[in-house]
Amino acid sequence: MSRQVEQAAPPQLDRADVRVKHEAGLSGSIRAFFDRVRSGDLGSLPVIVGLVIIWTVFASINPIFLSSSNLVNLLFDSSTVGVIALGIVCVLMVGEIDLSVGSISGFASALVGTLWVNQGWPVALAILAAIAVGGFIGALYALLFNRLGMPSFVSTLAGLLAVLGLQLYILGSTGSINLPYGSNLVNFGQLLVMPKFVSFGLAAVPGIVMLITGLRTVARRRAANLSAPSTGGIVTRAVAITIVLELIVFYLNQARGIPWMFGLFVGLVIAMHYALTRTKWGRSMSAVGGNREAARRAGINVRLIYSSAFVLCSMLAAFGGVLSAARLASASQQAGTGDVNLNAIAAAVIGGTSLFGGRGSAYSALLGIIVIQSIASGLTLLDLSSSLRYMITGAVLAIAVIVDSLARRSRVSHGRA
Amino acid sequence: MIDTPDEPVPTGELVLSLRGISKNFGAVSALTDIDLDVHAGEVVALVGDNGAGKSTLVKILAGVHQPSSGTISYRGKQVTLADPSAALTLGIATVFQDLALCENLDIVANIFLGRELNPLRLDEVAMEVRAWTLLNELSARIPSVREVVASLSGGQRQTVAIARSLLLEPKLILLDEPTAALGVAQTAEVLNLIERVRDRGLGVVIISHNMEDVRAVADRIVVLRLGRNNGIFTPDASNQELVSAITGASNNSVSRRAERRQARQDQIQEPRP
Numbered sequence: 001m002s003r004q005v006e007q008a009a010p011p012q013l014d015r016a017d018v019r020v021k022h023e024a025g026l027s028g029s030i031r032a033f034f035d036r037v038r039s040g041d042l043g044s045l046p047v048i049v050g051l052v053i054i055w056t057v058f059a060s061i062n063p064i065f066l067s068s069s070n071l072v073n074l075l076f077d078s079s080t081v082g083v084i085a086l087g088i089v090c091v092l093m094v095g096e097i098d099l100s101v102g103s104i105s106g107f108a109s110a111l112v113g114t115l116w117v118n119q120g121w122p123v124a125l126a127i128l129a130a131i132a133v134g135g136f137i138g139a140l141y142a143l144l145f146n147r148l149g150m151p152s153f154v155s156t157l158a159g160l161l162a163v164l165g166l167q168l169y170i171l172g173s174t175g176s177i178n179l180p181y182g183s184n185l186v187n188f189g190q191l192l193v194m195p196k197f198v199s200f201g202l203a204a205v206p207g208i209v210m211l212i213t214g215l216r217t218v219a220r221r222r223a224a225n226l227s228a229p230s231t232g233g234i235v236t237r238a239v240a241i242t243i244v245l246e247l248i249v250f251y252l253n254q255a256r257g258i259p260w261m262f263g264l265f266v267g268l269v270i271a272m273h274y275a276l277t278r279t280k281w282g283r284s285m286s287a288v289g290g291n292r293e294a295a296r297r298a299g300i301n302v303r304l305i306y307s308s309a310f311v312l313c314s315m316l317a318a319f320g321g322v323l324s325a326a327r328l329a330s331a332s333q334q335a336g337t338g339d340v341n342l343n344a345i346a347a348a349v350i351g352g353t354s355l356f357g358g359r360g361s362a363y364s365a366l367l368g369i370i371v372i373q374s375i376a377s378g379l380t381l382l383d384l385s386s387s388l389r390y391m392i393t394g395a396v397l398a399i400a401v402i403v404d405s406l407a408r409r410s411r412v413s414h415g416r417a
Numbered sequence: 418m419i420d421t422p423d424e425p426v427p428t429g430e431l432v433l434s435l436r437g438i439s440k441n442f443g444a445v446s447a448l449t450d451i452d453l454d455v456h457a458g459e460v461v462a463l464v465g466d467n468g469a470g471k472s473t474l475v476k477i478l479a480g481v482h483q484p485s486s487g488t489i490s491y492r493g494k495q496v497t498l499a500d501p502s503a504a505l506t507l508g509i510a511t512v513f514q515d516l517a518l519c520e521n522l523d524i525v526a527n528i529f530l531g532r533e534l535n536p537l538r539l540d541e542v543a544m545e546v547r548a549w550t551l552l553n554e555l556s557a558r559i560p561s562v563r564e565v566v567a568s569l570s571g572g573q574r575q576t577v578a579i580a581r582s583l584l585l586e587p588k589l590i591l592l593d594e595p596t597a598a599l600g601v602a603q604t605a606e607v608l609n610l611i612e613r614v615r616d617r618g619l620g621v622v623i624i625s626h627n628m629e630d631v632r633a634v635a636d637r638i639v640v641l642r643l644g645r646n647n648g649i650f651t652p653d654a655s656n657q658e659l660v661s662a663i664t665g666a667s668n669n670s671v672s673r674r675a676e677r678r679q680a681r682q683d684q685i686q687e688p689r690p
Contacts, residue, residue: 013549014561220542226549280536283522287530290521297481297517298531299502358521411567 012227029233040410044352046403047367050396054371058378065378068255074370074377075258076190079265080324081340082369085347086265086272087316089365092348093276094309095289095357096152098141100159101344104134104314105321106336107167112322113177113331114170123185127322134318135311137163142307152310160341168333176332179325189326193257202263203249207242211235261323265366268316272362285309289357320344339390346393347372350400354408371396429457431493432589432620433478433509438487440473447473448644451487455589455620460611462635463624466663470644471624472514475593478622479511480504492588502531510587514594514624516578520567524548524559527566528581551580556606571598579607589620596630608634628659655679
C-alpha cells in the first residue's frame with residue numbers, strides 16, 4: 001500500500017483507502033450527522049429533543065414556565081445537584097456507581113454548618129474541610145473496591161446509611177443550622193448574578209475558543225498530510241454557537257441574569273470535559289470503563305483510575321452539598337435525603353452517560369440536570385404534588401434508559417457498539 | 418521464504434532466559450519446569466496442543482501472571498515482571514490472543530493506550546500520524562483510524578494489536594497466534610514483518626498452530642506438551658517429528674499420512690540416480 005501512495009502523490013495519509021467514502025463540505029457533514037444518528041450514535045440528541053418536548057408541554061400549559069425569571073431560578077436549582085451529577089459521570093465512566101452522593105452532600109452541608117456557624121471556623125476553611133472529608137469517604141470506597149473486591153453498589157449503599165447517620169449525629173438534637181443571611185456563601189447561593197457585560201462576554205468565549213483551536217487543528221493536520229475539516233464549517237459552527245449562547249444570555253438578562261453559581265457549575269463541566277477527552281487520565285477512564293483487562297495489560301494503573309473516580313465523585317458530591325446549603329441557607333437533617341441521590345444519577349443517565357461504563361460526557365450532567373429541574377419546576381408551577389413529580393421523573397428516567405438501550409442495539413447492528 | 422537448513426542458529430545476545438518456570442492455578446499445574454532462551458535476532462516458535470501452556474507462558478512474560486517458581490533473566494539480569502507495565506518498561510511487548518483492545522475507543526486511542534503523547538493535552542495529530550505510519554508498515558487495510566475498534570473485522574483488530582506492540586520499539590516481541598484471524602495477504606505481511614523485526618536485532622517469540630507459518634519464520638521451534646518442555650527443533654525438522662512431539666504419540670493420522678507421502682516421494686526419487 002505504501003508503494004501505491006508513492007505513485008499517486010495526492011492522497012493524504014488518512015485518505016489513501018479508495019473504498020471509503022468521505023463526506024465533504026457543509027452538506028456532507030449534515031449527511032454524515034444523519035448517518036450517525038441512524039446507526040444509533042445519538043450523542044446528546046435525545047436529551048435535546050426531550051428538553052424541547054418538555055418545555056413545549058409546560059409552556060403551553062403555563063406560559064410563566066418559559067419566563068426568564070423562572071429560567072433563572074431553574075439555573076440556580078440546577079447548579080447544586082448538577083455538580084453532584086458531574087461526579088456521578090466520573091464513576092459511571094469506569095462502570096461503577098456511587099449511591100451515597102446524596103448522603104455525602106447532606107453530610108458536607110451539615111459539616112459546613114457546624115464548623116462555620118457553631119465552631120466559628122472561617123467559611124473557606126469549613127468548605128475545604130467538607131470537601132476533604134468527602135474525598136476521604138471516596139478513598140474509603142476505592143479501598144474497599146480495590147483491595148477487598150467489594151462491589152461499589154454495595155459499599156456505597158452501606159455508605160448511604162452510615163454517612164446519613166454521621167450527618168444526623170453532628171447536627172445533634174437541634175436538627176438544623178441556619179446559615180447567616182447576608183453572608184457571602186448564602187448570597188452566592190441565592191442572589192449573586194453576573195453583571196450583564198460579563199455574561200455577554202463569557203457567552204462569546206466558547207465560540208472564540210472553538211474557532212481558534214479549530215483553525216489551529218486544521219493547520220496542524222494539513223501540515224501533517226492528514227485530511228482536515230473545512231474552515232467554512234468551523235467558522236459556521238463557531239458563529240452559530242455564539243449566536244445561540246448570546247440569545248440565551250440576552251433572554252436571561254431580561255430577568256436577574258446568569259447566576260454566578262451556574263457559571264461555576266458550567267466551568268466545572270467544561271474542565272471535566274477537557275479532562276475526560278483531552279488528557280491521558282480521561283483516556284484511561286474510558287479504557288477502564290470499556291475493557292478493564294485491556295487497560296491493565298496496556299500498563300494503566302487500573303486501581304489508581306478507580307480511586308480517582310471514586311474520590312472525585314465524593315468530592316464533587318460534598319461540594320454540591322455545600323452549594324445546596326448555600327442555596328437553602330441552612331444545613332438540616334433533610335439535606336441530601338429524598339430525591340437528591342436519584343436526581344443526580346438520573347441526570348447523568350438522561351444526559352447520555354451509559355450505565356455500563358466507557359461511554360459518557362461531562363455535558364450529560366449539564367443537559368440531564370436541566371431536564372430534571374425543568375420537570376420539577378414545571379410541575380411545581382402546575383401546583384402538582386411531589387407524588388406526581390416523583391412518578392413523572394421516574395418515567396422520564398425509564399424512557400432515557402430505554403432510548404439508551406435501543407441506541408446501543410442499533411449501534412451493535414451497525415457495528416459501532 | 419523457508420530458511421535454508423544449513424543456516425546456523427543465531428547466537429546474538431541472550432535477551433531472555435527462563436529457568437525452571439512453573440505456574441499453578443490451584444491444583445492445576447499449567448507449567449512445570451519450563452526452560453526457554455531467546456536471543457537477539459532470533460525467532461522462537463512456541464508450539465503445542467491446546468492446553469499445553471503456551472498462552473500461560475506468554476502471560477507470565479507479559480507480566481499478566483506471576484510464576485509460582487523459577488527465574489526470569491532479561492538481558493543478563495534477573496527480573497520480576499510484577500505487572501504488565503513492568504514488562505513494557507523493560508521492552509517486552511505482547512500481542513495477546515484475545516487482543517485486549519478497548520472496543521469503545523478508536524484505533525489511535527487503542528494504539529497509544531497507556532502511553533499517550535503529551536498526557537495533559539493529548540497530541541492527537543502526532544498520534545494519528547504515527548498510527549498511520551505503523552499501520553502502513555503493516556500494509557493494513559484500515560478505512561479510518563478514527564473508527565471505534567468495535568466496528569473492525571477480526572483481521573483488522575489483529576493488525577491494530579500488532580501495530581500497538583511495535584509502538585514502543587521493544588527488544589522482545591511476544592505474538593500469541595498472530596496470524597489466526599488474518600487473510601492470506603495479511604498473513605504474508607505479518608510474517609514479512611516478523612522477519613523485518615528479527616533483522617533489526619529483536620527477539621521474537623511466536624505462538625502458532627499453523628506449522629506452515631512456524632516453519633516459514635522460526636529459527637527454533639520449542640515444543641510444549643502438558644506444561645513441560647518437549648523438545649527443541651530446527652525448522653527443517655520433519656512434520657512427523659513435530660507432530661509426535663506435540664501430541665506425544667508417533668502414531669496418528671497426521672503422522673501416518675506424512676509417512677505415506679514420504680514413502681511415495683522416496684519411491685519416485687529412488688530410480689533416478
